[in-house]
Amino acid sequence: MKTAIFYFSGTGNNLYVGRKIAEGLGGAKVYPFKEILKGEITIQTFDRILFCVPSYYSHVPNFVQKIIQTIEFERTQKIYSIVVCGGNRGHAIEDLRDVISKSNGCVCGEYMVMLPGNYILSYGGLPRIVVQVERFFADKKIKRIVKAIVHNNARMLNRPGLFYRKSDEPRLKKAISEFATIGAHFTVSNECVGCGTCVNVCPVNNIAMSNRKPTFGQECQQCMACIQWCPARAIDYEGKASARKRYHHPEITVKDIRKEKL
Numbered sequence: 001m002k003t004a005i006f007y008f009s010g011t012g013n014n015l016y017v018g019r020k021i022a023e024g025l026g027g028a029k030v031y032p033f034k035e036i037l038k039g040e041i042t043i044q045t046f047d048r049i050l051f052c053v054p055s056y057y058s059h060v061p062n063f064v065q066k067i068i069q070t071i072e073f074e075r076t077q078k079i080y081s082i083v084v085c086g087g088n089r090g091h092a093i094e095d096l097r098d099v100i101s102k103s104n105g106c107v108c109g110e111y112m113v114m115l116p117g118n119y120i121l122s123y124g125g126l127p128r129i130v131v132q133v134e135r136f137f138a139d140k141k142i143k144r145i146v147k148a149i150v151h152n153n154a155r156m157l158n159r160p161g162l163f164y165r166k167s168d169e170p171r172l173k174k175a176i177s178e179f180a181t182i183g184a185h186f187t188v189s190n191e192c193v194g195c196g197t198c199v200n201v202c203p204v205n206n207i208a209m210s211n212r213k214p215t216f217g218q219e220c221q222q223c224m225a226c227i228q229w230c231p232a233r234a235i236d237y238e239g240k241a242s243a244r245k246r247y248h249h250p251e252i253t254v255k256d257i258r259k260e261k262l
Helices: 013-025 062-069 092-102 128-150 166-177 179-184 197-201 225-229
Strands: 003-007 029-032 048-054 078-085 107-114 207-210 213-216
Touching: 003 013, 013 029, 013 048, 013 078, 013 128, 048 062, 048 092, 062 092, 078 092, 092 107, 107 128, 166 179, 197 207, 197 225
Parallel strands: 003 029, 003 048, 048 078, 078 107
Antiparallel strands: 207 213
């Protein structure tokens, strides 16, 4: 069965999950979401499609939803959703189900995988032992997901995440609406060496170099890739990240996450 796995990842969690599932399924191709925009991938040629995406403020990134809206699925395709988050998937599964349905697709399996969160504007990286424990249980969950898919025994997650409250929705939507504004006001210290790592890891092409310093556009999804991967710790927002521990998945390198230009 020809299988494609599409991921959106800032610090490597979703890329890691996508790769592990591909290993378990055998022969699956793993692509970043931005590859769809190039028009070189014919989605309809795949029998099975998996989406590995994060939950940001209880929702799927707008960038991901916009890309899925451009796809016209075949009704015969088997589609699976995997939300990777630090503990609260919120409404992300429902987001994926809705946008896929509007593109003529039908989701036949939904899953959640927990890995350490990365929103450094609110908290720093977790202790190493916690990261190891979460990875251990994530690996076990990934094996169960692969087994369920292989044996056509997929499950559906018919309720929002445990910590999601509908009464929080106005606050969540307001925060999401401010993502671009926050990203456009990231600051760069004199520690910046002009290496361009931030440009290369941004999954939505929101960063450019000007006079050997990064400048930020209005499409930020708050994936935190630029802050987390900066080798000089030069990128910040209102001093919130400067003293906090950085995080990326321990098995994902900056070369793994580096993007190609669209």
